[in-house]
Amino acid sequence: MFDWENIRHFLAVARIGTLSGAARMLKVDHATVSRRLSALEDQMKTRLVERLPRACKLTPVGQRVFELAQGMEEDAYAIERYLDASRSPLSGKVTLSAPPVLVANFLVKHLADFRLAHPGVKLSVSAQARQVSLSRREADIALRLVRPEEVTSVVRKLGRMSFDLYASRDYPHLHNPSAWEFIAYDAGFADMPQQKWLMSIARGRPIACEISDINGHLAATQAGAGVSGLPCFLADTDAKLQRVAYDGEQFSREIWMAVHRDLRRSPQVRAVMDFLLKIVTENSAFTISS
Structure with a gap:
């Protein structure tokens, strides 16, 4: 019988495609993933993964084992879920x-x-x-x-969760929409709904800065860096911020x-x-x- 822990580490490598990525996902070190993978290959007496310089590629046997092992994994998690659901209340x-x-x-x-x-x-x-x-x-x-x-x-x-446009009460262009500059997301978030909404309002006006994190948007808005689209539950309680009126659709x-x-x-x-x-x-x- 094969060691389930070895199979679990193999599944992570197969999904992520690198030993280091699998290690991060499993919250173990790189050496542990490598050792577990080698142990499984030794047990099966066959190579499951080609270890390339920057990636791991499944062999044909490894691909088939991966397909079968996913069923084993689902069964193992089903047992865990059953036990969790049957435990004493609360x-x-x-x-x-x-x-x-x-x-x-x-x-x-x-x-x-x-x-x-x-x-x-x-x-x-x-x-x-x-x-x-x-x-x-x-x-x-x-x-x-x-x-x-x-x-x-x-x-x-x-x-x-409703969004609206906000600016610092000290923002120099607070009452001059034509001079607004916007706090947006970077290109990696171009397809995110709130980014599309914000850009439809900006309509070619300048982007003051790009920040990938919503809390960064909040801090930049508080500092007067520009106008941003923020969740109302987050911004309405901030005395430093003020909603600003705009032409465009409401968003949530x-x-x-x-x-x-x-x-x-x-x-x-x-x-x-x-x-x-x-x-x-x-x-x-x-x-x-x-």
């Missing part, structure tokens, strides 16, 4: 993945209340912009700004919650889901879905 660890803007500026403000209500549940929150796989246990629950598409997930739209992003269908009735997971629904519903800055 105890254990629940992992939540959410966009950085919601984690840093919204969720963390409510963690003390959740802990007080559910002391037996350890909530682990990860700020991630990327889509995560609930099937592979990258998280138990995910909050996303686009509808999750994983077929094994149960999804619910919690509401909408949907907030979706997803959970793997095997976990949706787990007591501790249910407690976190109810908590998320409650804090979004009670925040007047979010438009609540019916």
